[in-house]
Amino acid sequence: MAIRKDGQNSFSRTTLADVARESGFSPSTISIVLNEAPISRYVAAKTKEHIREVAKRLDYRPDAFGRSLRKRRSHTIGVMIFDISDPFCTLILQGIEKSLHSTEFLPFIVDAHNQREQFERYLAMLLEYRVEGLIVVANWLFIDIETLSELERHRVPTVLVGSEMRSGPLGSVLVNNEQGGYLALQHLHSLGHRKIAFIRGPRQLWDSSRRWDGVLRFAAEVGLKMPKKWVVELTGSSESNSSFDEGRSLTSTMLQNDAGFTALLAFDDLTAFGAVRALRDFGRSVPEDCSVLGFDDVPHAALFNPSLSTVRQPMERMGSIAVGRILNEIQQGGEVAPGKGRVDLLPPELVQRESTGAIHPTSKILARKIGKI
Amino acid sequence: MAIRKDGQNSFSRTTLADVARESGFSPSTISIVLNEAPISRYVAAKTKEHIREVAKRLDYRPDAFGRSLRKRRSHTIGVMIFDISDPFCTLILQGIEKSLHSTEFLPFIVDAHNQREQFERYLAMLLEYRVEGLIVVANWLFIDIETLSELERHRVPTVLVGSEMRSGPLGSVLVNNEQGGYLALQHLHSLGHRKIAFIRGPRQLWDSSRRWDGVLRFAAEVGLKMPKKWVVELTGSSESNSSFDEGRSLTSTMLQNDAGFTALLAFDDLTAFGAVRALRDFGRSVPEDCSVLGFDDVPHAALFNPSLSTVRQPMERMGSIAVGRILNEIQQGGEVAPGKGRVDLLPPELVQRESTGAIHPTSKILARKIGKI
DNA sequence: CTTTCTTATTGAATCGTTTGAAAGATCATG
DNA sequence: CATGATCTTTCAAACGATTCAATAAGAAAG
Structure with missing residues (x-):
């Protein structure tokens, strides 16, 4: 299209040689000046200025390939x-x-x-x-x-x-991860929960067993019982929202078997979102009827409804x-x-938001029963 | 560290010349064979095979800089x-x-x-x-x-x-966007909503006025009234979760002024999440007391609680x-x-999920009043 | 007047690849 | 046997930048 005054087709971009020709100095000098190489100390100030001006005027950009090659x-x-x-x-x-x-x-x-x-x-x-x-x-x-x-x-x-x-x-x-698992269970335990359901990470994932180690360590320390019916495991498909779907269906199944848990610890935040959905479908509200704790602290965890308590990874x-x-x-x-x-x-760092809360066995369950009578 | 049998330091990667030396052919031939250039048709099959074998053995990878430069x-x-x-x-x-x-x-x-x-x-x-x-x-x-x-x-x-x-x-x-805005309002209107609050996009954003044009077009068609008190506008800070926060606070303010709207149309999904939060804080549940409609259909919209109805961008x-x-x-x-x-x-495509629902003026409001008496 | 030092600039090689032209073979054709 | 035609391979020149070694001029020192 446009032809520059030097006769070159403007599709071929300006090169070091162009700047050299236009400014009257050699390519070496141009390179030295524009890169502020150590020897540029010896280049006359006037020359530098001139070269920079020309380079700017021609909109010179060093070619990354030429440079990297050399x-x-x-x-x-x-x-x-x-x-x-x-x-x-x-x-x-x-x-x-x-x-x-x-x-x-x-x-x-x-x-x-x-x-x-x-x-x-x-x-x-x-x-x-x-x-x-x-x-x-x-x-x-x-x-x-x-x-x-x-x-x-x-x-x-x-x-x-x-x-x-x-x-x-x-x-x-x-x-x-080990510490994260520990913190997670500790949090739920400190809120008074004793009947806790777990959704473990997929078996293939090395990290998920570390996390589980932490959970077990805390459980051992306080002597918490972890019945098998409340411990399930993700399969670990790599599809996008699979952990949400799996979290949801696993929670659903657990609820149908024995809905007696008052808290649920999910492998990650997406799984936790799925669990919350299942609980709600089952007619239980979070955190009043069941606390849910995630892991990761993805950006949406804070926006979720209820906002998700979770173990943050930095x-x-x-x-x-x-x-x-x-x-x-x-x-x-x-x-x-x-x-x-x-x-x-x-x-890791425990972030407490709305999805976990203290258990109120007397007040709440009592209130319910009265309501029903 | 490791020294290859040809005596070269293995830090300098294998180059075309290396393959040439090792195979006994010239760099040209190597290049022609490995790139399957048109003339490679004339290269003897045996030669090709040999060259490929050597290239593989030396783990030769063409240098992107040399190549791109040329x-x-x-x-x-x-x-x-x-x-x-x-x-x-x-x-x-x-x-x-x-x-x-x-x-x-x-x-x-x-x-x-x-x-x-x-x-x-x-x-x-x-x-x-x-x-x-x-x-x-x-x-x-x-x-x-x-x-x-x-x-x-x-x-x-x-x-x-x-x-x-x-x-x-x-x-x-x-x-x-214009069509999206139209669809959005149409959806809420078709569910029976007539008192609708709007959170518009930021004024600087050209797209947001297009979207608003669509809203206005539908409103004009059906003669919907849009009182100023229920039309607010995002400021458009570029921070990460700002539209959530803004959606929340703007909705809050509207609720305090006049909470009489039964549906809210948000500029985007994040804003909608914020609106849902504000409504819940105000004691109104979604969609029973107020429908909320988003825009975009970000991946988390389906996971949200309630799952978000929205206008999907493909x-x-x-x-x-x-x-x-x-x-x-x-x-x-x-x-x-x-x-x-x-x-x-x-x-755009309207995706109906849980956050929007038909209005039930008689049944619901009646039920409330009775409850209170 | 020569030598050395400093200042200012450039020549030429180089990085690793591609490619048009050319050169050496081999082979058939007239 | 010269003349092409068909294969097979290589030469050498780019591409655009950087950098070492070299040059040249002037100034200072001996």
Whole structure:
């Protein structure tokens, strides 16, 4: 379309050579000035000014490919998300982005949609783009040892966020699930609940057993009985709202078997939403007739009706810690970093909202009975 | 660390030259074979096989920078998200990713965090990475004409998703807001509601007036009265959950002034969640005492308690249509594409769930009065 | 007047890949 | 046996930037 006065077709963008020609200096000088390289100290102030002016006028933008090729650096960090529609991932992602913002790195985000095939395809692409570090945000861990050892081979500093590998050399950053489970049950217990139903996480998920360990630890400490009829387990399909649906149907089933529990501890917030729905369908209101406690503290937990009490994972912080560790490893220059394979366990935090409340055995049940008479 | 048998430090990855040396053929041949270029037809089958074997053995991966530099193509589409934590954006993003998956393009996703400064910084970076197309997912439009004309200058095919520019040459893909507004009010009206409160979108947002136009059109058709006391407006802060908070407080205020409305039409789902909360705090239950209708159909709308009736935007489809248009423009090769500046308006769909219901003036109000006596 | 130092700028090689042109074979055709 | 035609492979020049080593001019020092 438009032809510039130098006769060049404007579709080919302005290059360093263009600026050189236009300003009368060599490409070397232009590069040195625009990058404020150390030797630019010796470039005459007038020259600098002139070059900058010309560069601006021609709207010069250095080409990332030429630059990265020469410098052998991409200035990007790969971020592999397992499922970007999971609000859990979203917040971690925000933490990552915010921390990366003040650095020279650009996040290269891809979403595996919970599919291994995509995971591998995107991984290959990230490697072709020579990402200097890799953050894997795994809400729901389907990758196994094999895939992981593959990650290891690439000699790209890698950190796993939100999930832990049982073994292996990969570092990870996640919440202390054991402690979270402990806190959760402690909360319900402290409100007076003794008949508690549980929806455990899926068996395949390593984190879910850690969480359950915490629950068991507290139960043992106070001698709480946990009848089998009130302990159920998610299957762990990777579909989007499956934990809501499963939470709902599992709760429904439990209610039909023996509705005598006064509190329910769900594996995560979505499961808890499902449980609340089932309870309501059954005619029981939350928290008056049954308390419900979630896990994660996704953004909508506070907006829910009733707002959901939950155990918060410090998701943004997890993201920024992951970035910190990656940056560290990069600076080590590929040497065996000191903290490699380390696991950062962050403390969870109990957030009490409306969905849990103290049990009022006398007053409430009495009031009911009277009402019925 | 590990030293390969060819004596090279394994930190420098295998390059085309490595494969050439190892296989005994020239780099040209390697490139031709691995890319299955047209001339590879003439390469002996045995050679091909051998080269492929060696490439695999050395775990050769073509360097994206070298390649893109030479081919002058990046094979990436920039995706600028205004706020990735907004579930509205998330779904559009999924649509984009899914459509891009079957193509040769990789999405390069960045999140502007609703800040103009970030928007511009990331835009510059995307341009340095020579994205071949740009999709801007704008849930909440803060960019003005100036920034937009800047977009135009770069000669990168660009499509705006989820928002419309009042003017300007940029194409966009979005829901038919006018029709959505019409459908929304029609729904409430058909349920028998005549006293309806409205929470309009922020004034700065062009889309929100389109939506309001639709509301007014229906109101005019049926002669509905819309007293000023029941029409309020969001201010449009760009903070994360602000529309929930605003929805809540605005509803609260209306309830205190005159609680006589039997239905409420919210600008979007989050606002609706806030309204439900305010109504409940005021002692009114949804939908029995007041119906609430949202807009968007974010993923959590179905999980909410009560599940939210809303006007759905086909977000995934919006994403994939945007991709289709970008791909088209790219194929046109930078020529003035035929559909440039075109606006695709997609039909909204009313989703009835639990938060809206028919009005029962006699039965219900009567029942109350009797109860009180 | 030569030597050394500082200031100011540039030449040329390089990163890893692709690709049009060309070169060497092999083989049939007139 | 020259002349193409058909295979098979390679040469060498890009792409756009960075950077080391080199050049050149002037000033200061001996």
